[in-house]
Amino acid sequence: MPTLPSFLDAAASRHAARTALSMDGRVLTYAELDASANRIANSLIREGVRIGDRVALWMPKSLEAIASIWGILKAGAAYVPIDPSAPVTRLATIARDCKIRALVTAMDRANDLHDEFGASAPMRAVFYSGDGAGHVRGAPWSSLIWNDVEAESPESPPIRIDDDALALVQYTSGSSGAPKGVAISHRALVAQAEWTVTAMGLSSNDRIPGYTPLSSAMSTFEVFSAVLAAASVFPVAPRIAPFPAAVAKSWSDQRITVVYLVASVLQMMLSRGNLGALDFSALRTILIGGEHLPAQRLGELMRLFPHVRFMITYGRTEAKLRSLHEVKFPPAEIDTRTIGKTAADTRLLVLDEKENPVADGVIGELWIAGPGLMLGYYRLPEMTAEFMHTVRLSPNDSVLACRTGDLVRRRPDGTIELVGRADEQLKVRGYRVELAEIETVLCRHPAVQTAIVIGVPDLEIGNRLKAVVVLKNGSAVDEQTLRSHCAAELPSYMVPEAIEFRASLPLMSNGKVDRRSLRESA
Structure with a gap:
């Protein structure tokens, strides 16, 4: 079975001049993406990264971030994507848990790294995108900026990788109160990409938006399946990502053909993207994953785009399968909950x-x-x-x-x-959230005696998080302080939107907290 780097090698050989990535007016052809990945790989190897090492990626989506994934894999290492909105304390937890050998990040995060790690960092090297070498002098690790990387050889390093080798460590919310890493092999990701390309008929003529954060399990579609098909990917710039109308306009201008989004993002686009006023005649397929999309909302999309195929996908981080269930108009509620065909x-x-x-x-x-x-x-x-x-x-x-x-x-x-x-696991904006992890963080505040977090169903984002907190006798703290406490340790989508204070929590006859009662009163 092939390994992931062979996808990029083949695309660069057969489609050298075709656009691989385009973002904010910058374009990388497949030949250029391959050369950039090789330079990154050679630089990582020079800094001591070896086969099986872990390299973390903590930065907003960019051409450099995507090229870094390929460079890490070509060096024989595994990439560890971390939500760019996550605080540095979460990065540190993950970095120490999987003993990262190197980190790729943005220059504006250099001071945060110094403050959090000091001399106890597990990584031997940090690669910064952007300029400003003077800001990283004196660090306890090797500090390299993109100019250093560009000086490396563009030739592929002579690394032999087994198909069962570690390719990705995907951290998800953990029920034990800390994030847990899912270790994924080349074999699993190759199998997923090969089946997806075949099942969907992806080709080099396709144009795919890169909206999903690289820390999300769904991002492997735009990274690996797209390259296997030699399709063109248009990553969404962080500056416009929060604005549905701007994102939709860019997709219309880019003549996007295949869209893969979580249901909450599609609902946001439907409500605020001004879709009916734009030209989406090039669009042929919309994939919906991550969470449930009500049939009524799906029907609105299908009426808006009658020429488009709509497919419900199902997958788990722990099992890199993707199922496809094509939905016909008018959709029934049972269609949106169907787990379709697999390999x-x-x-x-x-x-x-x-x-x-x-x-x-x-x-x-x-x-x-x-x-x-x-x-x-x-x-x-x-x-x-x-x-x-x-x-x-x-x-x-x-x-x-x-x-x-x-x-x-x-x-x-x-x-x-x-x-x-x-x-008790649920989905928020397409992300898996273990409520116990949020509860653990809340209970670490010195004023909190106990805390329960519940999900309040929301048509647009899946669930909104609400915490119910009991304070220790004589303690006082306000809602904003507790939200800030959570934000210092958790990514933004795991911070409760509302916090209610109670003298006690409702209990069932067996002594356990009555979560149903809390949900019904939310």
């Missing part, structure tokens, strides 16, 4: 609590088996064994599978319907 070598299992298959129509938990499975949770072998292990389906059928936490049922026609979750 032939991928199995979707519906199991009960004892890991036995359930009958059609009976609700069970979805497990996934196939080449897209993660290697495991990074440095968490016990958690890995709990969520991914061999399942015995019959005396003659055993398979390595990963549980998803999603409750589903198989319909008589063989398709699978998504019903809900088996835990």
Whole structure:
């Protein structure tokens, strides 16, 4: 099986002059992207990065950020994307957890790194995009700016990578109160990209927007599937990303053909993007993933773009599969919850609590088996064994599978319907959020005795976060102070929008907090 760098090597060889990336008036052809990735790889190797090392990426989306992903992979290392909105304390937690060897970031973050890490940094080198070498002198790590990287050789380094080698460590919200890293191999990402390109018919004629943050699991579509197809990607500049009308106008001007967005972003575009006034005649496919899109809102989109194919996708960070379910007009609510077709070598299992298959129509938990499975949770072998292990389906059928936490049922026609979750995990703006992690951060404040976080359903963003807090006797703190406390440790989408103070929390007869009561009163 090929490895990810072979995708870029092939695209640069066959489509050298074709646009690979275009953003803010800057363009990189496939030949230029390949040369830039090689320079980054050679620079990383010169700084001591070896096969299997981890290199973190903590910066807004840019051509340099995307080229860095390819450079990291060509050096034989794995990339660790960190939400650019996350505070430096979260970067430090992740950096120490996976012992990053190098970091790629923006120049304006240099002072934050000094203040947070001091002399105890795990990384040996930091690569800064932008100018200003004088701002990084005296750091306890090697400091390199983009001019240093550009001086390296544009030739591909002689690195041999196994297809089971680590390619990506994707950190997600953790139920234990800290983010957890999902370790993903070249094999899993290659399998995902190959199936996606084939199933969707992606080609070098396609033009794809790069809206999804690189820290999101969905970004592998625009990074890897696009390059495998030699398509052109138009990353959305951070300066216009918060403005739906500006983003939609840029997509119209760029003659975008395939869009892949989380449901909350599509709803935002529908409400505030002025879509009906723009020319989207080049658009052929809209993929919807990450969270549920109500059928009524999907119907509005379908009426607006009657010439476009609409597909619901399903995937998990732990199992790099993508399913596709094409929705016809008018959409039914059941269509928006359908887990569609997958690759032939991928199995979707519906199991009960004892890991036995359930009958059609009976609700069970979805497990996934196939080449897209993660290697495991990074440095968490016990958690890995709990969520991914061999399942015995019959005396003659055993398979390595990963549980998803999603409750589903198989319909008589063989398709699978998504019903809900088996835990407290939910989606906010397309991101997975474990409420326990936010609660842990809140309880670290000296004035807080206990805290519960709930999700308040919201049609536009999926859920809005609300915290219910009980303070220690004699303590006082206001809502804004607690929000600032959370913002110092969590990415912006995990900071509660509202905080309610109570003298006590409602309890059920078994002594546990009555979360349902809190949700009903929200």
